[in-house]
Amino acid sequence: MEISYSKGILLTHNGKKLLIDPEISKTGLAIPTIVTHAHSDHTAALSNNSNTYTTPQTIDLFNVSQPKKNARKIMTKNFYEPFEIEDFEIEFIKAGHLLGAAQIVVRCGNESIHFTGDFCPEPLITVEGADIPKDIDITILDSTYGDNKIHFDDRLNERQRLLVWILSTLKEEKNPIINLAHLGGAQELIRFLNLLAPKLNIYVHPKISIINDIYMKYDVNLKYHILDENSKIDTASVILIPRAKSNLEYVKDSIEFSRDKVKIGIVTGQSAKYGFNSFDFTSNLSTHASYEELLETALKIQPSQILTYYGYPEQMAYSINYTCDIPAMELKNCNSLQVNKIKSRETVKTDHREYFNNTKTDNIWKDWY
Structure with missing residues (x-):
């Protein structure tokens, strides 16, 4: 060959x-x-x-x-x-x-x-x-x-750090909005939160939801809600969106959105290389x-x-x-x-x-x- x-x-x-x-x-x-x-x-x-x-x-x-x-x-x-x-x-x-x-x-x-x-x-x-x-x-x-x-932190520690940030943000009566990969990364985080914080309400962008359907077809159990104009976001809710500015606009169009009532994070291996300083939280958790x-x-x-x-x-x-x-x-x-x-x-x-x-x-x- x-x-x-x-x-x-x-x-x-x-x-x-x-x-x-x-x-x-x-x-x-x-x-x-x-x-x-x-x-x-x-x-x-x-x-x-x-x-x-x-x-x-x-x-x-x-x-x-x-x-x-x-x-x-x-x-x-x-x-x-x-x-x-x-x-x-x-x-x-x-x-x-x-x-x-x-x-x-x-x-x-x-x-x-x-x-x-x-x-x-x-x-x-x-x-x-x-x-x-x-x-x-x-x-x-x-x-x-x-x-x-370029070094990643231990995945277990990164997941725990992400969970602490989510729960701390909710304790401040703010909603975490997390930018992440809609194919792979989102499903990892949803399953993690389902296991460790089962009472947490997870709202996802429709682009994430259609991927979830395929994961569930292959026996990966995911519990979540689709984010739309009828969503009732409470103080025990986290929002997941694909990484793109337009998807944050979708959140603004779907729910009452006030910058002082949310914290915005990003999960990507690229944060091990780039600062992403405009976000309230960054994680280099990567697949x-x-x-x-x-x-x-x-x-x-x-x-x-x-x-x-x-x-x-x-x-x-x-x-x-x-x-x-x-x-x-x-x-x-x-x-x-x-x-x-x-x-x-x-x-x-x-x-x-x-x-x-x-x-x-x-x-x-x-x-x-």
């Missing part, structure tokens, strides 16, 4: 091609595609004319979250249900992150490639943690938070793997080589190469990598050190350690 970047992860074997998480959908793709999960930056292929494979949960979430797009030629496969596409033997394994999110394991003969997609190793409240595959030649590692300057979890995952899988992709790929490759003793480089810099011609770890590691030391980006790393 060969691996390359072509507006997505392109695998080639004996002239047969497979594209994972393609980034464009305006034109038809003549080759089969795979979509790892339902977040909009990964679902371009679902509205394309290509033969696309994904999990049942992902297509259900796509259909309600992006109703204006028409999913076509979709084949759904369950976790741990091996199937074939051309010369490729495929298996979806769990990625954590959100409902239906899959890691991809591709095998051809004795060669194996693994793509994490967006993933979370730690078990979350609504989904299990990511699986660790075995006997992998090359892992393509999502590096969304692959910068060692993505943290920098530390990325390194731990690399060490657990122990592939012959790692290719980093998305987010901070160059920084992550540098860290893995130097701290995990596993050869690593950015996917977009590998041109076309042949699995059966992978060099020994030590040789590849030396090659990668020379690459980093000879590029103009070398100054990025001088203050790392």
Whole structure:
């Protein structure tokens, strides 16, 4: 097999091609595609004319979250249900992150490639943690938070801190309004509050409600109310909205809104990087793997080589190469990598050190350690 970047992860074997998480959908793709999960930056292929494979949960979430797009030629496969596409033997394994999110394991003969997609190793409240595959030649590692300057706080502590802020705000006779991801993050928080504060009234934006319906279809129990003009917001109510200024306007249009009667918070992994100082409360609670979890995952899988992709790929490759003793480089810099011609770890590691030391980006790393 060969691996390359072509507006997505392109695998080639004996002239047969497979594209994972393609980034464009305006034109038809003549080759089969795979979509790892339902977040909009990964679902371009679902509205394309290509033969696309994904999990049942992902297509259900796509259909309600992006109703204006028409999913076509979709084949759904369950976790741990091996199937074939051309010369490729495929298996979806769990990625954590959100409902239906899959890691991809591709095998051809004795060669194996693994793509994490967006993933979370730690078990979350609504989904299990990511699986660790075995006997992998090359892992393509999502590096969304692959910068060692970005650190998440412990998820348990962040949930507790968020709960304390909500209850403290209510004690002040103010209503918390929380901006968060409508797909994944909202369902995590709703389930958490259902378990730890069952008497709390949770009002959600309609964009969150339609996602909740799919989670409940797959046996994730969520108790909440839909926010609209008939909502009766009392002193035991919290409001959840998707992250966008227009959604705060929706709240203003739906209920009597006074800035001195509410506190506004935001929950996003991006707050580990950006201050979001205009909010009354921020939390970096995330369903993505943290920098530390990325390194731990690399060490657990122990592939012959790692290719980093998305987010901070160059920084992550540098860290893995130097701290995990596993050869690593950015996917977009590998041109076309042949699995059966992978060099020994030590040789590849030396090659990668020379690459980093000879590029103009070398100054990025001088203050790392």
